[in-house]
Amino acid sequence: MRWRPFLLIIAIAALSLLPTGCLKNNKVSGSVIIAGGTREYAQTAAAGAELPRSLSKLAVNNQRDLSEWVIPNELIVRYAFSEALTLAEAAAQPLSGARVSRSQSPGMALFSFPDHATASAARQRMQAIPGVIAIEPNYLVRTLSIGALQPLQPLQPQLQPLQPLTQNFTAARAATKAIPANLWNLSRIRVPGAWDITSGDSEITVAIIDTGFKLDHPALQGQWTDFKYDYVMKDTDPSVDNPAGANASHGTHVAGIVAAAALDLPVVGIAPQIRLMPLRVLNDNGDGSLLAIQDAIYDAVDNGADIINMSLGTFNNDLLDAAIEYAYNRGVLLVAASGNGAEDNEPVLYPACHPCVIAVGAVDANDKRALFSNFGPEIAVVAPGTEYYSSPQDCHGILSTIVKPDGTPGYGYLSGTSMAAPHVSALAALLASAGISDPDALRSWIQETAIDRGASGKDNEYGFGRIDALSAVALPFARVSLRAAPSGVTAAGPLAVNLDASFQFPHCPDGQWLLTVWIDSNFDQAINTGDYYGESRTLITIPGTNNDLLLAAGRIP
Structure with a gap:
């Protein structure tokens, strides 16, 4: 067991060689909201803020009752080559049917018939034509007011x-x-x-x-x-x-x-x-x-x-x-x-x-x-x-x-x-x-x-959720920075926010800093009237616990 003190000395020496801050909490993270009103109002808006949500995939329900939406006596014929369409037109003609239109989509045409009986007979004839892939009804579409x-x-x-x-x-x-x-x-x-x-x-x-x-x-x-x-x-x-x-x-x-x-x-x-x-x-x-x-x-x-x-x-x-x-x-x-x-x-x-x-x-x-x-x-x-x-x-x-x-x-x-x-x-x-x-x-x-x-x-x-035009248009241009107060010198950033309005600085310099967010509304690279700007109410101390911060930006009048 004589080797244990020797190993302890080596471990202490190794730790002393690690970069300063590796054992400290130098991370800053949080989210941005675009508040209404002025920048002063924005500083107090964070407490009751409504935050956006994360993305998830949409599902599609393919089980539908189509009967009420079928246009009577119209058939859409899908075909593999033009000869099949010619034969379909020939099959429809004796039944007083006609091709009404040919879609821009390759291999699709609309036929109309005088009644249900002729449409049904035409469907049977067309199904036997080589190159006809499918025959289906034409569906009614309606306005949704x-x-x-x-x-x-x-x-x-x-x-x-x-x-x-x-x-x-x-x-x-x-x-x-x-x-x-x-x-x-x-x-x-x-x-x-x-x-x-x-x-x-x-x-x-x-x-x-x-x-x-x-x-x-x-x-x-x-x-x-x-x-x-x-x-x-x-x-x-x-x-x-x-x-x-x-x-x-x-x-x-x-x-x-x-x-x-x-x-x-x-x-x-x-x-x-x-x-x-x-x-x-x-x-x-x-x-x-x-x-x-x-x-x-x-x-x-x-x-x-x-x-x-x-x-x-x-x-x-x-x-x-x-x-x-x-x-x-x-x-x-x-x-x-x-x-x-x-x-x-x-x-x-x-x-x-x-x-x-x-x-x-x-x-x-x-x-x-x-x-x-x-x-x-x-x-x-x-x-x-x-x-x-x-x-x-x-x-x-x-x-x-x-x-x-x-x-x-x-x-x-x-x-x-x-x-x-x-x-x-x-x-x-x-x-x-x-x-x-x-x-x-x-x-x-x-x-x-x-x-x-x-x-x-x-x-x-x-x-x-319900759409929000200001946040949607502003957040892609939001930039978060750590700045020295009162000089305004940037210590970290500017950093773009993520799609969910979050941000994270993984490594920040030690000290006390002002956390700011800025949207350059008129793209003139200067903080002025019409821009959206916000800053932390107090200086944040690094190292320290600075996670899940909420930073609100308001309009500069």
């Missing part, structure tokens, strides 16, 4: 015109820009704060796949892309045909939520500086077919859309899968409404339930899931879809642009997950305008910065 359109009354006392925003819109102007009470949905998701960083970029395009549009609406006429198409009438004018139709205003209303221009008008879109691609796939009553939507998705991608909004749905099938994956693989984000049939136990509709699509549910002005909003594991996030809703006869919706029954432009309220989805598409457009283009990154920032609602963590009713 609920309740009657409520026109804006001219003398509503709460409404004040908005001051114009221009391409020279600055953070300083955002500070003085008041949002009228009628546009509570913009305030709820903190859009004015997001405008400190960006109100959009004309290089970013959101395709609106919907009903027809009031193209000459004063709030929209300067927002359209050159490419426009009507898949109902098969021409290049996607205007409303019958303004008295039950859903004639739907597409115009959705478009206004996304990008109504910021002029001296009653409404403004969430991303007023971006461009809109109007693609009409539904008639003025709000009905259409999946093949038209499929072609619209392909065209949207090929003509430069960055984001595709689909405020429509049907029961789950796979007819849009190829088009959805075509868009996703080319860097285009897809957003869709979850559906309005929750009171009838309806599941999340297609295409929202596809894993490459962001499924959006609706909440009311109290951040409660709207009674109509379909829910399930596919829900990614929720957004404002109604102010209040008790029934289709007793509800008050989201204010946006409309076409009046006499064909003139106007403003009015609609409720539905159709109205919630464009909030998310517009938020994605703001993020894309700020330089985040990858669809997975867009989805992650939108989900991770959502405010938790309902059961803790991701749940079937609210998904990751």
